[in-house]
Amino acid sequence: MQYWLMKTEPDECSIDDFAKTPAAVIRWDGVRNYQARNFMQDMHIGDEVFIYHSSCAKIGVAGLVRVVRAAYPDPTQFDSASTYFDSKSQPDKPRWVAVDLQYIRRFTEVIPLAAIKTMPAFTDHPLVAKGNRLSVVPISSEQREALNQRANRHKEDEV
DNA sequence: GCCAACGTTGGC
DNA sequence: GCCAACGTTGGC
Numbered sequence: 152m153q154y155w156l157m158k159t160e161p162d163e164c165s166i167d168d169f170a171k172t173p174a175a176v177i178r179w180d181g182v183r184n185y186q187a188r189n190f191m192q193d194m195h196i197g198d199e200v201f202i203y204h205s206s207c208a209k210i211g212v213a214g215l216v217r218v219v220r221a222a223y224p225d226p227t228q229f230d231s232a233s234t235y236f237d238s239k240s241q242p243d244k245p246r247w248v249a250v251d252l253q254y255i256r257r258f259t260e261v262i263p264l265a266a267i268k269t270m271p272a273f274t275d276h277p278l279v280a281k282g283n284r285l286s287v288v289p290i291s292s293e294q295r296e297a298l299n300q301r302a303n304r305h306k307e308d309e310v
Numbered sequence: 311g312c313c314a315a316c317g318t319t320g321g322c
Numbered sequence: 323g324c325c326a327a328c329g330t331t332g333g334c
Contacts (some may be wrong), residue, residue: 184317206332264333282315284331
């Protein structure tokens, strides 16, 4: 089992889009960066993906989803009407891939980027590096633990 | 809206 | 293969 983090602008696709239809399978497409694509090709069914909201009011990790289908050719690269259309991509040799994701849980509160920056587990992680633009990054089990602990911080108060 | 950092493109 | 120019990302 591997862990990942994927960035999204919540206007495009947010954890709420997963949460409102928990059974739905959502295709994660439109990734047009080779490094990010290579990470997507390493994903397996069952891997957990932290959803990160960027370029918005509450920047940070908003919840968890699961990989339910491993990498396959991203259909939007062949769709000339799509903003993700890539004229250099050939159907017999696709450049870009998509994965399918399904809801696991939404965090009570978004874990702010500022909080992640203070976590020792994230000291050298690309997410907190200045100028980082990678939209898909691996997460270690220590980093996963740190995020889940922070996400569960208020749970005992609620019970 | 600003701007720094980065990836990609294209001329040479 | 180099590198300047350009477009995009993304925090602030």
